[in-house]
Amino acid sequence: MKNLLPFPDYFSRHYLCLLLLSGSLPCLAQSQVGGIVQEDNGKPLPFATVLLLSANDSLLVKGAITTEAGEYSIEGVQAGSYRMAVSMLGYQKVYSAPFFVAASTQTIQVPLLQTSAETKQLSEVTIVGEKPMFEQQLDRMVVNVQSSITSAGATALDVLERSPGVSVNRQQNKLSLLGKAGVMIMVNGKLSRLPQDALLQMLAGMNASNIEKIELITTPPAGMDAEGNAGLINIVMKKNTDLGTNGSYSATLGYGWYERPAASLNMNHRTAKLNFFADGSFLWDHYWFSLYTNRRFTEQNQMVESSNVTNRNTHHMIYNGRMGFEYSLGGQTSLNGMVAGFNNRQEQFALNQTRTVEAADLHTTIAGKDHEINQWRHLMGNLNLQHAFQNQSKLNLDLDYLLFHHNNPHWYENDFQNWQLNTQQLEFMNGTKFTPIHIGVGKADYEFKIGKTALKTGMKATLSSLDNDVAVQKLSGEEWITEPEFTQKVQMQEQIGAAYAGLEQQLNVKTRLQAGLRWEFTNTGLTASTGEKLLKRRYHYLFPSVSLSRDLSTKHTLQLSYSRRITRPTYKDLAPVFTFLDPYTSFYGNTSLLPAITDALQVVYQIQKKYFLTLQYSSDKNPITWLMRVDAGRNRHYIYPDNIKSIHTYSVNLSIPVVLTSWWQMQNNLMGNYQLNQTNYQGENLRISGYAAQLNTTHTFSLPKNFSMELTGFYKSRSYMGVLQIRPQGFVNIGLQKKLKGDKGNLSFTISDLFWNMRFEAVNNLPSLDLYQRIGIVGEPRVIRLTYSRNFGNKNIKVSNQRKTASEEERNRLGN
Known part of the structure; x- marks a missing residue:
């Protein structure tokens, strides 16, 4: 790049004002949950799967992997009732007693969890979480793509076209959200800088099987760019988290x-x-x-009328x-x-x-x-x-x-x-x-x-x-x-x-x-x-x-x-x-x-x-x-x-x-x-x-x-x-x-x-x-x-x- 103009001096002044302002603002109190996992002989159990589950419906909230010392820590836990689950291939699955995390609590130490080896050869354990097609969060609607059968073989653009509140204008290569056309597209939280006609072509070639979910963000937080008058659509790609x-x-x-x-x-x-x-x-x-x-x-x-019909045979790779x-x-x-x-x-x-x-x-x-x-x-x-x-x-x-x-x-x-x-x-x-x-x-x-x-x-x-x-x-x-x-x-x-x-x-x-x-x-x-x-x-x-x-x-x-x-x-x-x-x-x-x-x-x-x-x-x-x-x-x-x-x-x-x-x-x-x-x-x-x-x-x-x-x-x-x-x-x-x-x-x-x-x-x-x-x-x-x-x-x-x-x-x- 060349001839890029420097930012004005008042950039730093505006930022300092924002930083000072932030120091006067309170924020969300979230807790840290931790503990230790051992075998029944007292030895630490490394690399075990530790799941934080909702005590009410056993849905997965967050998870972690134990260290070589058998320790685990899960941050950002909000107030509520939970229990822990521990699983590992060749070991029995164990659960903790239910416990409550209060909004004022910073750290929760879960009592020691111990498990023993299975006495017979186990088949591989698979933990499956069933997600609803749509989930509403504080500032966004989440579309879980993998929960949809018709997404099989489809493209990212096809999935967007079926999402609630989203309209795809393929003629003018535009997207709209809740009736507004100024929506921006992100992939894994990154705003794409492509022309939207090329972006829609890219989405039309992106296999939906590689997509985990789509987030329809109508009121983005301050940490995201202010671009897009209708909000943001974030396409989250699959990321495998298995060892x-x-x-x-x-x-x-x-x-x-x-x-x-x-x-x-x-x-x-x-x-x-x-x-x-x-x-x-x-x-x-x-x-x-x-x-x-x-x-x-x-x-x-004189009345003049002009009409055109264009038939296009397209090869798209x-x-x-x-x-x-x-x-x-x-x-x-x-x-x-x-x-x-x-x-x-x-x-x-x-x-x-x-x-x-x-x-x-x-x-x-x-x-x-x-x-x-x-x-x-x-x-x-x-x-x-x-x-x-x-x-x-x-x-x-x-x-x-x-x-x-x-x-x-x-x-x-x-x-x-x-x-x-x-x-x-x-x-x-x-x-x-x-x-x-x-x-x-x-x-x-x-x-x-x-x-x-x-x-x-x-x-x-x-x-x-x-x-x-x-x-x-x-x-x-x-x-x-x-x-x-x-x-x-x-x-x-x-x-x-x-x-x-x-x-x-x-x-x-x-x-x-x-x-x-x-x-x-x-x-x-x-x-x-x-x-x-x-x-x-x-x-x-x-x-x-x-x-x-x-x-x-x-x-x-x-x-x-x-x-x-x-x-x-x-x-x-x-x-x-x-x-x-x-x-x-x-x-x-x-x-x-x-x-x-x-x-x-x-x-x-x-x-x-x-x-x-x-x-x-x-x-x-x-x-x-x-x-x-x-x-x-x-x-x-x-x-x-x-x-x-x-x-x-x-x-x-x-x-x-x-x-x-x-x-x-x-x-x-x-x-x-x-x-x-x-x-x-x-x-x-x-x-x-x-x-x-x-x-x-x-x-x-x-x-x-x-x-x-x-x-x-x-x-x-x-x-x-x-x-x-x-x-x-x-x-x-x-x-x-x-x-x-x-x-x-x-x-x-x-x-x-x-x-x-x-x-x-x-x-x-x-x-x-x-x-x-x-x-x-x-x-x-x-x-x-x-x-x-x-x-x-x-x-x-x-x-x-x-x-x-x-x-x-x-x-x-x-x-x-």
Whole structure:
């Protein structure tokens, strides 16, 4: 990276203010539970599995592995009733007597636990924890992917599409959460800095069998980046915690109208001090889809209508992989490292048919061909140092470097037929796009206690640099001529600095508080190859967040939260570069975009920890949305990002699990929202409002002979995105699973979009401006997948750190 501007001096002043503020805040009182495990002869029992179980329902809360001295320690235990369980291959399983952890207690010493060797050869002990499909936590909804049958053979994007409150707009490569489109994606707590179109392609190639859970975080704490006005979606990958060598693998045969094979491998080798892990996945996705556009406007008192249909045959190949290590340096210090990357290559062969009608007479037709390659390559490296001090404080240091490279050439062939003049013209064009991106991230987090008060504080710096080189040429005779309107080389540099202080506090037995304050500074520059400064912008904001949870009774809990978020213009949004959909329709960036600020309030009411009612209100200032503009004189249709004045969103989400019989269970999630959009569009003040509803339902059936079946459904009514109206859409998926005898794996058969209802269409209908525009996409129906998956290696439960890296919160803003 070069020419990266230094952070302003007041960065340190703001951070010191936050640090001083944090020193005056109380925090969550959590306890430490410890003890010793011995054999019946008094010898220590090393490397045994110690589980902290809820005394009420025996559910697993946390776990640990005994040291060579037979000792164990579990930190961060909240108030409640528990018991300990000890298991090890070849030894009898033993339990402690129930004990209670009070909110005011710092340390609990469990009485000595002793076990004896089995007198006969034991088969391997497997501890299985059944998790519900959905779990509500203080600031997030957790979707346990491995609890879903229809996730077998599916991708991460498929799973997101089925998650409650999440909508996937595959046409514009956008995600929305609770009716809001400014959601950011994290992988293992790391915000992805990819353009969201490339990010969605990556998720479409990420095998769901490598995913443990998905967290829908609507009110993120101060320790997470403030980016994303709708909140964050965190995809947590599997991490095997067993000693020895173990892992899992899967293979899928899929077919829609074309072949769709996939495979994945996840493996882990763990010793007392060293853990090595690696995983990878492969996807070949050969599919068809159709894009269509339509627009009507008046030019010289004549009605002009232009329509286009593009049929695209796509070959999509994705390789994802990562490997890393965790090494204990002794005592309370560990050194960790990881490298990861992907190669995401998409090749499309498109046939376009365009018609222009003037005054009810056919004027022009265009038969076009577009051969496109869209390839993203990525490599990242991470180093992490963790240290726990004797006073129970913790330090975490992260350093990341990320490299992306985007290559996106086009070859166009257009056959123009003017039926009014009876002329024909053949046009050849090509386009190139090269975009290397370099990102460096440094992050430090510190947790400490003052008496019974624990505090969290940290700093973060992100330095980004990219060059976007786009050229379009047209063949004239035998010479290729550069088209200056669509050719540009732009360099962008951006620095983001952040500091935060946060707390969690058990105010009393029934009330819990989480609060924090985050400050972020942004410096963005955009420069043309000529040296012209296209954009230079500096700004900083404070982002408070607070969540309060109150147990009204043993079965009823109320949660209140508030947060402020920001949505920065992405690199792709800002770059003044054109992308063609057809000869008359193109996308382009907007250098005048401003950041959007969102204030959100949320109330969650829980009953028996399984029924949830969520109410949310959010107010967006300068929200960024996609608009459409028609140049009537040239019959050009432009789609571009822009700020509108405001969006006010009111939403309600209801989660209702139902147990109909011992073999039939349901999980229903219903969402409704009202949205008011206000802006000035092409000189006219607009107020566009409307209601929308969304239903996610999952039915699970337990069948004889180790068979199970799952039926999932999704429906979203008419909704709004800025000035665009989104038509209703939905799908039904079905899956059947067989658990093979002798722990020989699972065999799953799934069918997605059974009735071919998952279609996207957006309409911009403004009679006062004499304007009608429509754009939509239709994909393949009924994709069938057969998947075999199996775990291998040691299956006894062990516990390890779930580590995040600094740039988990960075890899999304390239194109969100």
